[in-house]
Amino acid sequence: MGSLDALADDAVERDVTDITALADDVFARTLEEVIPHLRGYARSLCRSAALADDLVQDALLRAWSARGRFQAGTNFKAWMFVILRNAFLSGIRRRKFEQETTGNEPDIVAPAAQPGHMELLAVRDALAKLSPSRREALMLVGAAGMSYEEAAKVCGCAVGTIKSRVSRARAELQLLLEGESPEPDPAG
Numbered sequence: 251m252g253s254l255d256a257l258a259d260d261a262v263e264r265d266v267t268d269i270t271a272l273a274d275d276v277f278a279r280t281l282e283e284v285i286p287h288l289r290g291y292a293r294s295l296c297r298s299a300a301l302a303d304d305l306v307q308d309a310l311l312r313a314w315s316a317r318g319r320f321q322a323g324t325n326f327k328a329w330m331f332v333i334l335r336n337a338f339l340s341g342i343r344r345r346k347f348e349q350e351t352t353g354n355e356p357d358i359v360a361p362a363a364q365p366g367h368m369e370l371l372a373v374r375d376a377l378a379k380l381s382p383s384r385r386e387a388l389m390l391v392g393a394a395g396m397s398y399e400e401a402a403k404v405c406g407c408a409v410g411t412i413k414s415r416v417s418r419a420r421a422e423l424q425l426l427l428e429g430e431s432p433e434p435d436p437a438g
Contacts, residue, residue, distance in 0.1 A: 277317050281310060284330050287394055291331060294389035295338045297378055305341070309334040328396070331404045335386075376426035380419050387415035388423070 288309060292302035313320075313333050320329060377385055383405075390401035391412065398416070402409045422432040 274317070277314075277320070280326055281313060281330075284327050285310070287327060288330060288334055291389060291394050292334060292338070294377070294385060294393060295335070297374075305334065305338055308337045308341075312337060325400060325403075328400045328403055331390070331394070331396070331400075335404055372427060373423075376423050379426055380422055384415045384419035384422065387412050388419035391416050392420075 285306065288306045289302060292305040292309075293299060296302040296305055309330065313330055316333070320326065377388075380388065386405060387401060390396045390404055391398060396404070398409050398412050401416075402412045405412060425432040
């Protein structure tokens with residue numbers, strides 16, 4: 251991943267007088283490298299590819315506007331995940347009073363020809379049944395490859411809470427995939 255720490259070294263090597271332009275260039279490259287991770291996390295939050303892409307775009311715009319506040323030497327990916335999560339939560343609050351979708355989305359007309367497609371759909375459906383907090387923790391640690399500490403920073407909670415959510419999410423996901431009904435999540 252591109253490093254904003256390399257900014258000073260690049261400026262010296264290139265004899266750059268406009269360090270801001272160089273910082274923007276390094277920042278833009280670093281943003282590009284984290285986009286696939288943001289897309290995966292956004293899809294786990296939105297459960298819709300189109301909404302996820304819109305969310306990623308919003309997060310990228312917010313990050314670009316706030317690029318002066320990023321502290322070199324800190325985890326850029328975690329910083330971006332926090333921005334993305336905050337954009338998602340802001341969108342939920344903004345749509346709080348809007349009507350829910352009617353559920354009249356078109357069904358798939360023909361089955362997919364790829365092997366394993368049904369298993370993938372089963373996993374996706376099981377993930378959708380997890381509570382939002384457990385699904386988020388599982389996606390950050392399992393799918394995005396974050397450490398428990400990084401995921402805790404993104405979610406704004408203790409490391410032990412993340413570990414508990416991931417553990418419970420994995421157990422619940424396994425039960426759902428085996429066709430059993432898990433215990434309801436009292437925390438939601």
